[in-house]
Amino acid sequence: MKAVRFFGHKDVRVVNDLEKPVPKGDEVLLKIGGAGVCHSDLHIIDEGTVVGTVFTLGHENAGWIEEIGENVEGYKKGDAVLVYGQWGCGHCKPCQQSKENYCDHQSEQAYGGGLGLDGGMSEYMLVPSSRLLVPIFDLDPVIAAPLTDAALTPYSAIKRSLPKLMADEYVVVIGVGGLGHVALQILREICGAEIIACDVTEDKLAFAKELGAAFTINSKDVDAAEQIQKITGIKKAKVVLDFVGATSTIDLGTKIVSLDGDLTIVGLGGGHYQYSMNGLPFGVSMTNPYWGSRTELMEVVGLARQKKIHIEIEKHKLDDANEVYERMRQGKIKGRAVLIP
Ligand code: NAD
Ligand code: ZN
Ligand code: ZN
DSSP states (O other): OOEEEEEETTEEEEESOOOOOOOOTTOEEEEEEEEEEOHHHHHHHHHOSSOSOOEEOOSEEEEEEEEEOTTOOSOOTTOEEEEOSOOOOSSSHHHHTTOGGGOTTGGGSOOSBTTTBOOSSBSEEEESOGGGEEEOTTSOHHHHGGGGTTTHHHHHHHHTTGGGOOTTSEEEEEOOSHHHHHHHHHHHHHOOOEEEEEESSHHHHHHHHHTTOSEEEETTSTTHHHHHHHHHGGGOEEEEEESSOOHHHHHHHHHHEEEEEEEEEOOOSOOOOOOOTTTSOTTOEEEOOOSOOHHHHHHHHHHHHTTSOOOOEEEEEGGGHHHHHHHHHTTOOSSEEEEEO
16 A cells, blocks of 8 residues: 655655554554644754654544454445554553553653554554544544544643633744644634634634634744734733744743733744743743543544534645655645545
């Protein structure tokens, strides 16, 4: 079968010679409908965040059950499902609470398809357990694939700040890409705070307005912090969600976050932050959340089924993976690119 494989630093190739896996025991084989292209793949490909193994890329996956191992119950051929991307041990307390993104054993094991183990940029994908599947009912797997990360990650980040996101507050979203464009819609739908969006291109800022941002700021501008403070006034932004995570965006976040606010850094842009007593207003919680839980993914499916969030999709073939990654490096993808076998 065909697959997009990571061979090492900056070496991604489309191969045709993989065997179609056969599921055993608890395993499930999926026929892939779509695999989302996440910026984290670029951190793997260009910066070596996962090293030493050859594997199939794609950690945002959805498809239809093709075949089940002999121990699997509750699923049948043709059922449409998402693959929850963080594969924990399944036994520790966080895993039992469905928070496999914070599994106690994360540092000891390869933890997901497309993240060291074979992922979904392929015709078929082997999932180790039906525990990791979330049914999507009438949703189309091609469109639903990015729910597993581009929607789940911002959803979980927003949910932890929900009590602070009331209608008399401001929230700032930095980076209106795959994750950020869904974050804007989730904020619009589940809380009242007024939304300020930042990106570095005018087309992304225009897109942000369509998705519910009341104000947009080009964060390339040296005085972006000042422009935001003109909007928020003295109270500043109660929550800042940084979907870039570069030193410059973290720095911007520290300047615009309010007393007792949340500065939430989701982007893995390799930025640095040096704590100093006067560098942050008192009471700020600075966090670096990672994905979300399995039950939160079910809630995200609910938002999508109610049409409260819509993922802007570009459809591409597996063969085009390298071109798509190049367009992502250049910030040229609107919403999410999805590879379709
Ligand atoms: P993307 O490439 O789709 O979007 C990035 C957006 O940020 C683009 O619109 C780009 O124009 C904008 N941008 C770039 N530099 C900027 C700057 N200085 N100021 C403002 N905007 C800027 O990326 P994505 O797939 O949405 O991923 C975003 C980040 O989140 C990546 O670093 C990715 O690795 C990370 N990520 C983290 C988690 C997690 O669980 N923590 C999960 C998924 C992705
Ligand atoms: Zn991702
Ligand atoms: Zn665990």
